[in-house]
Amino acid sequence: MSNFPKKTLEFIQKHLLRQQKEVEKNLKLVTEDDPAKSPALVESSEPGTDSYIAETHGKSIVLGKKLTDAKTSIKVALQKIKNGTYGKCENCGKQIEIGRLLAMPTAQYCVACSKKNFGK
Numbered sequence: 647m648s649n650f651p652k653k654t655l656e657f658i659q660k661h662l663l664r665q666q667k668e669v670e671k672n673l674k675l676v677t678e679d680d681p682a683k684s685p686a687l688v689e690s691s692e693p694g695t696d697s698y699i700a701e702t703h704g705k706s707i708v709l710g711k712k713l714t715d716a717k718t719s720i721k722v723a724l725q726k727i728k729n730g731t732y733g734k735c736e737n738c739g740k741q742i743e744i745g746r747l748l749a750m751p752t753a754q755y756c757v758a759c760s761k762k763n764f765g766k
């Protein structure tokens with residue numbers, strides 16, 4: 647981590663902490679918005695209610711999963727900053743480009759590995 651400017655790392659850490667708060671807030675909103683969590687609506691047998699619940703519930707699940715994933719990667723990134731392993735590519739172990747980390751602080755792979763693994 648010697649090639650990581652302390653200021654940059656602090657900046658990224660602050661950014662991640664802000665993001666973490668935002669994600670947690672949204673996650674709460676999504677969970678509260680889910681009509682499947684409301685017993686009155688679920689028990690109702692009105693025509694069309696089921697599909698409304700299913701659709702909205704489905705959206706909440708997808709969004710909730712995305713937010714949970716984001717929460718996990720933020721947590722992992724913050725843990726790495728603490729451990730001093732932040733910014734290392736999970737695949738090749740090389741230093742991830744600082745510009746990439748600034749654009750995507752939760753990046754776990756360098757540009758080359760990311761292209762190799764996901765850039766299809």
Ligand SMILES: [Zn+2]
Nearest residue numbers: 735738756759
């Ligand atoms: Zn790599």
